[in-house]
Amino acid sequence: MNGLTDEEVVVSRKKYGSNNISVKKQNKLLNLIIESLGDPIIKIMLIALAIRFVLLFKDQNWYETLGMLISILLSSLISSLSEYGSNKSFERLQSEYENITVRVRRNGKNATIKNDEVVVSDIVLLSSGELIPADGVLLEGTIGVDESSINGESKEVTKVLGQRVFKGSVVLSGSASIRIEKVGINTVYGSIAKGLTENNLPSPMRIRLTKLAKIISRIGYIGAILASISNIFNSVFISNNFDEAIIMSLITNPKYVVDLVIETVTLAVTIIIVCVPEGLPMMVALVLSSNMKRMLKNNVLVRKAVGIETSGSMNVLLTDKTGTLTKGKLSVIGICLPDDTHFNILDDMKDDLKNIFIDALLYNNDAYFEDNQVTGGNSTDKAILTFVGKIPLTKKIEDKIQFNSENKYSYVKLNDGKGYYKGASEVLIKLATFYIENDGNKKYIKDKKEMLKKIDTFTSSGIRVLSILQNNTLLGFILLRDEIREEAASTLKTIEEAGIHTIMITGDDINTSRSIADSLGMLKRDSLVISHDDLESMSDMEVYKYYKKIRVIARALPEDKARVAIPKDKARVAKILEQNNLVVGMTGDGVNDAPALKSADVGISLGSGSEVAKEASDIVIIDNNIKSIESAVLFGRTIFKSIRKFIIFQLTMNLIALFLSIVGPLLGISTPITIMQMLWLNMIMDTLAGLAYSYEYPIKRYMKEKPIRKDEPILNKYMYSAILLISIYSFILLSLFLKSDIVYMFIRNSRKTLMTAFFSLFVFISVFNAFNARTERLNLFANILKNKVFIVILLFITLAQIFLIYNGGSLFRTYGLKLNELIFVIALAVTVIPLDLVRKLFIKYR
Known part of the structure; x- marks a missing residue:
């Protein structure tokens, strides 16, 4: 070419x-x-x-x-x-x-x-x-x-x-x-x-x-x-x-x-x-x-x-x-023997059985370790080699048959005369005459249909199963899953x-999907796991009606x-x-x-x-x-x-x-x-x-x-109540501040002083109300240290306003306040806090 x-x-x-x-x-x-x-x-x-x-x-x-x-x-x-x-x-x-x-x-x-x-x-x-x-x-x-x-x-x-x-x-x-x-x-x-x-x-x-x-x-x-x-x-x-x-x-x-x-x-x-x-x-x-x-x-x-x-x-x-x-990556979750003995890791097996499985999984595999990383082969081979681990190869392969879609298995023959098959269970179980037990004994397979039912049990749980044979003896089943x-x-x-x-x-198929969803904790007693055909048979109104019960749509x-x-x-x-x-x-x-x-x-x-x-x-x-x-x-x-x-x-x-x-x-x-x-x-x-x-x-x-x-x-209602209550109260407070004779008990009877105090009262109301608006909780300082910018800005506004009170002059129409006058203004402004706390309490316990 x-x-x-x-x-x-x-x-x-x-x-x-x-x-x-x-x-x-x-x-x-x-x-x-x-x-x-x-x-x-x-x-x-x-x-x-x-x-x-x-x-x-x-x-x-x-x-x-x-x-x-x-x-x-x-x-x-x-x-x-x-x-x-x-x-x-x-x-x-x-x-x-x-x-x-x-x-x-x-x-x-x-x-x-x-x-x-x-x-x-x-x-x-x-x-x-x-x-x-x-x-x-x-x-x-x-x-x-x-x-x-x-x-x-x-x-x-x-x-x-x-x-x-x-x-x-x-x-x-x-x-x-x-x-x-x-x-x-x-x-x-x-x-x-x-x-x-x-x-x-x-x-x-x-x-x-x-x-x-x-x-x-x-x-x-x-x-x-x-x-x-x-x-x-x-x-x-x-x-x-x-x-x-x-x-x-x-x-x-x-x-x-x-x-x-x-x-x-x-x-x-x-x-x-x-x-x-x-x-x-x-x-x-x-x-x-x-x-x-x-x-x-x-x-x-x-x-x-x-x-x-x-x-x-x-x-x-x-x-x-x-x-x-899921990770989109297969992983071996264990090995099941024909007698239903399960192993999560190879080290749980007896040494003789473990060595047989190592040969079966290590040599009939196209993946390999390179710089401590598993590479080569397909995703199945990589998952199996990762499961087996890095073990030196001491035997030689004399014969090999690659997996293809027709035979549905791969095969290797080693120099010790033993041959190992790996592939589709429905094919390999037909080739098997015996099966091995946990104690190493071989037994004749009397009912191959029963063996296939075991496979169906796994696949219905979303597990992929590969069968392993040594010559004509069924060693067991490799269980793989797309890792969650x-x-x-x-x-x-x-x-x-x-x-x-x-x-x-x-x-994915409905059984695999159900298993994954169950593993993720998605399924409840009334949850629905449906297929495309189920979905297609439902009207739009039905989909909306039952969407809270639908957890999985498969295929x-x-x-x-x-x-x-x-x-x-x-x-x-x-x-x-x-x-x-x-x-x-x-x-x-x-x-x-x-x-x-x-x-x-x-x-x-x-x-x-x-x-x-x-x-x-x-x-x-x-x-x-x-x-x-x-x-x-x-x-x-x-x-x-x-x-x-x-x-x-x-x-x-x-x-x-x-x-x-x-x-x-x-x-x-x-x-x-x-x-x-x-x-x-x-x-x-x-x-x-x-x-x-x-x-x-x-x-x-x-x-x-x-x-x-x-x-x-x-x-919303909470916001309306906060906005209207504080704005109306503040307006009344500011109006009375200018029109009430009581104010002159605390503020000098001077137009300049009064307007300076009025301006400061407006600013300090905004400062204290900033704390009110920041949280719906009664504790105004909840999580406040996580927003240091808020603290810095409110502190800056306060200090800047105090500076303007004494240095604003004719530009800002401020002419200074005595300490007691400043305290009086701040005391009036801070009243927006308890007022808003009462509002929050009313909303909370009404």
């Missing part, structure tokens, strides 16, 4: 295309920034910013305008940089696959080329351990391949002359040459990749923020109208003591009317702007960014922010078995405790007529559950998982999985540790809680300012807060608070809570 010439390669590539599968090109940073401006809260801020620019010529209040512009740019930049960095990390993962080399015949010689340089009609040379670069047909040789990345089944498949192999499969044993028939997107692997379209559905978090933006808009508009009415009423009626003559003279004065209209419109715009939570987009960006970095340190790459946003709301986890719950990941059972238990229902969907249907699978069963289940308002997560590592990964709300792939699966996913587990799913859920819930904490804090402060603006003029309180003071308060409410809450540490007790419903609004 001479292979293609250079000229034929060019012609083939031009006619059939290259072997490169062009995954979706990652967005440039500028595009990500532009996309981030579509955030609902950002849109409100942009409208407010535009109004600010229009009014800039009048009040020359460029401080707030500049502050709002910086806030918008920062929030967009932070979120965009986080996603851009994740995309770059993912591209580095992809480059590893693109650098794989392939051996081909070109111009009559062997040549080594890159994977994406393979073309149709190339002759590719394959040997154990190599990746099949494209779809093709065997020209010569016999190989065992692992097609689990394509069809989800972990068993080795033997390929002989004329049979097809598929891109993405791995050669486990043997060697062969293949002629390439399809490359790139025309392969089965590529067709799945091509079928993946970008899921532009908004995440539950984005939906919630959109609803919140609408609520805030309504509050702002209503507040602006009420404040405008209040301002006009105060200016026209209250300020003039309801004197009709003065009122008539003013409203007939065009200049007065124009000035009043401009003043009222400015006030209305200010109210709308005050209601905009400027720090929320930046806080969301910060909390996503900080948690994405934490997760990356734990080998979890968040490709899309939507993945981590949504994982906290996950109700159902659809998981593949091979490579996800050590962390899988505990992870599934934690996920279950978090209120997430797990369903294993696999291409998930291949969509392709050739047994290579696109798991439409997975996609169907995901679609049904999502249509019923459930948040669906999907784990997998094979090409066959990609469509479901893309359609699921949260797609989670393994780092060792196919590139198509990783491209389809939202989260990539770099170290293949399924326990990281638990981390993803915990981080997702932490993010949601952090955002809620920030919203409680900020909306409370915004409402206090809103109440003062609406009711203040009616009480004769005008401009109690200056522009510079408002800038400082905005910095506290937005930037500093956003930073403080974005570093909240994940707490394990969050995994004991139920998932956040997909339709659950971001503002």
Whole structure:
């Protein structure tokens, strides 16, 4: 076989295309920034910013305008940089696959080329351990391949002359040459990749923020109208003591009317702007960014922010078995003798019997040790050699028959005259006349059907069985199983405790699947283990009705007529559950998982999985540790809680300012807060608070809570009670502070001192309320040391405010307070803590 010439390669590539599968090109940073401006809260801020620019010529209040512009740019930049960095990390993962080399015949010689340089009609040379670069047909040789990345089944498949192999499969044993028939997107692997379209559905978090933006808009508009009415009423009626003559003279004065209209419109715009939570987009960006970095340190790459946003709301986890719950790697779990004696390790046997098994397993094996690592052979041989251990070979092989799909066994004859068979029980038991007992005695096999029933008992438990013969004597059965990941059972238990229902969907047979699920602790008394046929007979309504009982769907249907699978069963289940308002997560590592990964709300792939699966996913587990799913859920819930904490804090402060603006003029309180003071308060409410809450540490007790419903609004009853109680109380406290004569018992009777104390009271209320908002528990300091940023920022705000009290001067309208005055202000501010504790107690014990 001479292979293609250079000229034929060019012609083939031009006619059939290259072997490169062009995954979706990652967005440039500028595009990500532009996309981030579509955030609902950002849109409100942009409208407010535009109004600010229009009014800039009048009040020359460029401080707030500049502050709002910086806030918008920062929030967009932070979120965009986080996603851009994740995309770059993912591209580095992809480059590893693109650098794989392939051996081909070109111009009559062997040549080594890159994977994406393979073309149709190339002759590719394959040997154990190599990746099949494209779809093709065997020209010569016999190989065992692992097609689990394509069809989800972990068993080795033997390929002989004329049979097809598929891109993405791995050669486990043997060697062969293949002629390439399809490359790139025309392969089965590529067709799945091509079928993946970008899921532009908004995440539950984005939906919630959109609803919140609408609520805030309504509050702002209503507040602006009420404040405008209040301002006009105060200016026209209250300020003039309801004197009709003065009122008539003013409203007939065009200049007065124009000035009043401009003043009222400015006030209305200010109210709308005050209601905009400027720090929320930046806080969301910060909390996503900080948690994405934490997760990356734990080998979890968040490709899309939507993945981590949504994982906290996950109700159902659809998981593949091979490579996800299991290692996709066979291991020997023991040996069973024909007399039902079981051995977990060879050393448990008597020496004579042990030596016989060592010869049987060591010599009839194509695997070998190299640098203390088991290599060569197929997955079965590797598992058996690992079980036997590193033992020197002292005998010679005189004759050998390789395993093939026709005889279903392998055979070796040693120089001591003994021959050993290893293979399918239904074949070898027919060849056996005797069997050996634990004491070494041979007995005649009276009932071979009884022996085969023993095999069925094992296979029904998900165990693969190989029979071992010495000449015509049945020695026993090697028991193998696809090894379950050590962390899988505990992870599934934690996920279950978090209120997430797990369903294993696999291409394996129903008995194997049931056994694996039982070993993982997934099955309960009323659990359902169903097949594809069972699922197909169920209506969508029935699937939704019984989904909480369904634990396993076995033999998930291949969509392709050739047994290579696109798991439409997975996609169907995901679609049904999502249509019923459930948040669906999907784990997998094979090409066959990609469509479901893309359609699921949260797609989670393994780092060792196919590139198509990783491209389809939202989260990539770099170290293949399924326990990281638990981390993803915990981080997702932490993010949601952090955002809620920030919203409680900020909306409370915004409402206090809103109440003062609406009711203040009616009480004769005008401009109690200056522009510079408002800038400082905005910095506290937005930037500093956003930073403080974005570093909240994940707490394990969050995994004991139920998932956040997909339709659950971001503002719940708990938040409404916290926001309204503290904002109304604080407004009353601040109003009385300015209007009550009792205050002068503690504060000097001076307008400057009073306004300094008033400003400080507002700031200290925000400081103490930050502790209230941080936790739903009565202990305000619970886990506070895990968020040192929060402590530092609150300490900074306190010290900065004290500095401004004594050094703010005319810029901040502060003129110093005596120590007793400062203590009085702080004492009033701290009252928000016991008040909120009473609220929490009422909610807890009502």
